[in-house]
Amino acid sequence: MMAKKRHEIAEVPFAAPVGTPAGVEVMSPAELLRRVPARTLARPQRPDFHHLLTLTSGVARHTVDFTEHTLRPGSWLWVRPGQVHQWGDLTGAEGTLILFRQDVLDAATATTARLDDPHAPAVSTPAADEAAALDLAAEHLSRESGAPGRLPLEVHLAAVRHLLAVLVLRLAHLTAPAGAGAPEHDETYTRFRDAVERHFTRTHRVEDYARMLGYSPRTLARATLARAGVGAKEFVDRRVVLEAKRLLAHSDRTAAGIAEQLGFARPSQFGKYFTHRTGQSPIGFRDAVRGRGE
Incomplete structure (x- = not known):
């Protein structure tokens, strides 16, 4: 295609x-x-x-x-x-x-x-x-x-x-993570993972997912650490950053348009979020991936 x-x-x-x-x-x-x-x-x-x-x-x-x-x-x-x-x-x-x-x-x-x-x-x-x-x-x-x-x-x-x-x-x-297979974490992690996949463009807050799923933030943190090897907040952030990278590298959407698509109130908020987690600005990342960063 x-x-x-x-x-x-x-x-x-x-x-x-x-x-x-x-x-x-x-x-x-x-x-x-x-x-x-x-x-x-x-x-x-x-x-x-x-x-x-x-x-x-x-x-x-x-x-x-x-x-x-x-x-x-x-x-x-x-x-x-x-x-x-x-x-x-x-x-x-x-x-x-x-x-x-x-x-x-x-x-x-x-x-x-x-x-x-x-x-x-x-x-x-x-x-x-x-x-x-x-x-x-x-x-x-x-x-x-x-x-x-x-x-x-x-x-x-x-x-x-x-x-x-x-x-x-x-x-x-x-490639199973160290905590994989622990029954006390399986269902919690799976529900959290699926909720993040459905809603990461709407909210990046662990508290919102905890409320949505009926767990405490600490329960989500324990389950995600056991199954994915990272905390719940890091899990959400990784998913948001990954989609931002995909859109910056492989689409012609503006940074402002990507910010809106990913649920950020302002482009500047998205810029700070992305830069803090990747060490590059959104446009800097796009230029580097497309070969214009040097």
Whole structure:
């Protein structure tokens, strides 16, 4: 999908070729290059589906929300829906790319694998034994997704979903935060995280979320620290700053327009907020990201 403006983020929907399993597609980096021009891949994109990429040879560079990652054989890249990413040069890179919609997996798997965690690491490098298990899971998924005629359709789709679930659960386990899995924090954190995602453009105050959800600010702080490794206020601020960076880098909206969109009463308030948390003014950040900061 092409953006209307030069710097607008391209929203990319999932669109697998006819005949592939609903909501899941497995291909090689070379196949991606054959289907999509490199110039298009290099543009900022915000897909509404997950990307999993692992290499068997070569090197790939990939930018996810303003952080460039270098992927080598043995590592895994995971880009989640809503994250802004840009492909680097895939020439010579060989491996497996898995694209999937979140609704392919059941709710329990999605929760356990933290599929909608915007703060999960984009790249993980497993130990040798875990890497072998992940490679085997990816190989099984690739074979099953590429052979839809060997089983009745419903059985084939179920097999693809289960194989994908094994893969994402193993990957998620590699990057689970220290407090993950603590029952006393799970529901509180999940409700807070979801509320922030819905309302971060309206309020940046932890007290407002506490009132909204029926918790005390201290309870939110404990749950967020246990599950995300940061305090509740820092969690909200990270989400606001991330969206501000996305809009500054990949849209042509003015700083005043972005301030209004993110719920700031005045552009000056947004400027102070952004500068305090990033060390750069909004316009300074935009110029630096677009190559005009030097």
